[in-house]
Amino acid sequence: MVVQNDFENASIAIDSIALGKVSTVNKLVEAAKIQQLKQQLELHGFELLETEEAILSDAIKTEILNFVAQADMESEKLSVYLTHKLHKDYGVLSKHFSKYNDSTIERYLIKLKVEKAKQYIREGRFNFSEIAAQLGYHSLSHLSTQFKKETGVSLSEFKSNPDLQRNTLDKIL
Structure with missing residues (x-):
């Protein structure tokens, strides 16, 4: 729920979500959204794996x-x-x-x-x-x-x- 909320707050549409893995509807390319999402996830003890x-x-x-x-x-x-x-x-x-x-x-x-x-x-x-x-x-x-x-x-x-x-x-x- 926390991760889903973080994605929603960053206005990033989720295709699917499971333990440890989130697939988005569209590829994340907007740097500001990615940075916002990273910060939100880190506040909750998560990290965004990009590579x-x-x-x-x-x-x-x-x-x-x-x-x-x-x-x-x-x-x-x-x-x-x-x-x-x-x-x-x-x-x-x-x-x-x-x-x-x-x-x-x-x-x-x-x-x-x-x-x-x-x-x-x-x-x-x-x-x-x-x-x-x-x-x-x-x-x-x-x-x-x-x-x-x-x-x-x-x-x-x-x-x-x-x-x-x-x-x-x-x-x-």
């Missing part, structure tokens, strides 16, 4: 988020998942992501898994071994090592310190 590179980068991030959100990450490799979802060779996706984000897909995946582990710890629904399994780790020690490397604290330290917070998804890269 094909930005759009592809965002699509890769979205699919990695979806991959981490699925229940069983062990059933499929991320490279196969991304290739299937985005209909592009993984090598192309990987190079593009690294160039556009100054990080690798694998690094981003690790950061997302650590944030998901933080979420699970705060929810208290799973013990550490269950969290490791949920996130596709073959052992608790592997999760523990990555968690400590990313956060500087152990899983137990994070659990016992309520002042330690999760990072928002837009702050991960």
Whole structure:
């Protein structure tokens, strides 16, 4: 609703709108309208992706988020998942992501898994071994090592310190 209102306030007709994607009736060419729309979207925590590179980068991030959100990450490799979802060779996706984000897909995946582990710890629904399994780790020690490397604290330290917070998804890269 917020995004739709921002487009309407900028007098830009929407063809379709879905999570993370808006198609307009006409191509946006008027610089003043584009600037107004950008400012409105930014006020509400959104951004306007204008280039094909930005759009592809965002699509890769979205699919990695979806991959981490699925229940069983062990059933499929991320490279196969991304290739299937985005209909592009993984090598192309990987190079593009690294160039556009100054990080690798694998690094981003690790950061997302650590944030998901933080979420699970705060929810208290799973013990550490269950969290490791949920996130596709073959052992608790592997999760523990990555968690400590990313956060500087152990899983137990994070659990016992309520002042330690999760990072928002837009702050991960």
